[in-house]
Amino acid sequence: xxxxxxxxxxxxxxxxxxxxxxxxxxxxxxxxxxxxxxxxxxxxxxxxxxxxxxxxxxxxxxxxxxxxxxxxxxxxxxxxxxxxxxxxxxxxxxxxxxxxxxxxxxxxxxxxxxxxxxxxxxxxxxxxxxxxxxxxxxxxxxxxxxxxxxxxxxxxxxxxxxxxxxxxxxxxxxxxxxxxxxxxxxxxxxxxxxxxxxxxxxxxxxxxxxxxxxxxxxxxxxxxxxxxxxxxxxxxxxxxxxxxxxxxxxxxxxxxxxxxxxxxxxxx
DNA sequence: AGCCAGGACGGAA
DNA sequence: TTCCGTCATGGC
Numbered sequence: 291x292x293x294x295x296x297x298x299x300x301x302x303x304x305x306x307x308x309x310x311x312x313x314x315x316x317x318x319x320x321x322x323x324x325x326x327x328x329x330x331x332x333x334x335x336x337x338x339x340x341x342x343x344x345x346x347x348x349x350x351x352x353x354x355x356x357x358x359x360x361x362x363x364x365x366x367x368x369x370x371x372x373x374x375x376x377x378x379x380x381x382x383x384x385x386x387x388x389x390x391x392x393x394x395x396x397x398x399x400x401x402x403x404x405x406x407x408x409x410x411x412x413x414x415x416x417x418x419x420x421x422x423x424x425x426x427x428x429x430x431x432x433x434x435x436x437x438x439x440x441x442x443x444x445x446x447x448x449x450x451x452x453x454x455x456x457x458x459x460x461x462x463x464x465x466x467x468x469x470x471x472x473x474x475x476x477x478x479x480x481x482x483x484x485x486x487x488x489x490x491x492x493x494x495x496x497x498x499x500x501x502x503x504x505x506x507x508x509x510x511x512x513x514x515x516x517x518x519x520x521x522x523x524x525x526x527x528x529x530x531x532x533x534x535x536x537x538x539x540x541x542x543x544x545x546x547x548x549x550x551x552x553x554x555x556x557x558x
Numbered sequence: 559a560g561c562c563a564g565g566a567c568g569g570a571a
Numbered sequence: 572t573t574c575c576g577t578c579a580t581g582g583c
């Protein structure tokens with residue numbers, strides 16, 4: 291068991307922030323997270339966070355996953371005092387962090403996310419893991435399912451995924467999986483590219499447009515200057531930034547502000 | 559009971 | 572280029 295005092299960290303906010311769809315509520319406000327081929331239970335009491343794992347796993351996996359070496363207070367202090375909207379967003383969701391999720395998993399999840407509700411996205415992802423994910427066992431001997439590898443999806447026809455209720459997105463997944471397995475799209479290479487080039491390469495995948503590509507850049511590749519505009523952010527921009535969002539002020543980390551805004555717009 | 563969701567695609571103009 | 576109809580599904 292690892293415990294750390296972590297400022298600007300709120301587990302509930304992170305779990306609800308819509309970046310990762312594999313947080314499940316556990317006992318006493320704790321969460322079980324399935325990610326990076328593992329399953330972790332973690333919880334929080336005030337600014338003290340506990341991780342049910344050893345020191346080595348914490349340092350090599352979860353510290354980078356939750357971006358714990360970054361000072362989010364600095365991001366928040368960069369927000370203009372006159373910007374009442376972002377100040378309120380930070381007051382509501384200042385414990386959010388930009389995660390470092392696996393690339394392939396993020397591609398699949400955000401292809402599923404298009405024209406879909408978060409609650410149903412979670413269900414679709416869960417269905418997919420049950421159908422095609424490898425069964426694993428956590429440290430308590432409980433079975434769970436890892437995220438399906440591209441090879442498993444590439445072997446499927448869209449009709450094979452019918453039980454996952456993905457709708458028209460099923461064909462996007464099988465097609466993208468084949469592009470990855472064939473090497474037509476090289477994820478290893480994309481992971482090493484700068485933001486603009488990574489975004490462009492990701493958009494070669496079937497079912498990945500500008501918005502989804504930017505989500506992947508932000509939530510997997512940690513290009514925190516990516517600024518995905520979905521319906522919620524569109525509403526935020528129209529209502530509160532009719533003259534345009536102050537991108538220059540937040541150059542280099544606008545994606546963090548996007549995430550505060552998104553969470554605030556969700557109204558949770 | 560509809561509305562709409564973290565949009566993308568293909569074809570038309 | 573931009574614009575528009577279409578695509579599945581079910582939570583709310």
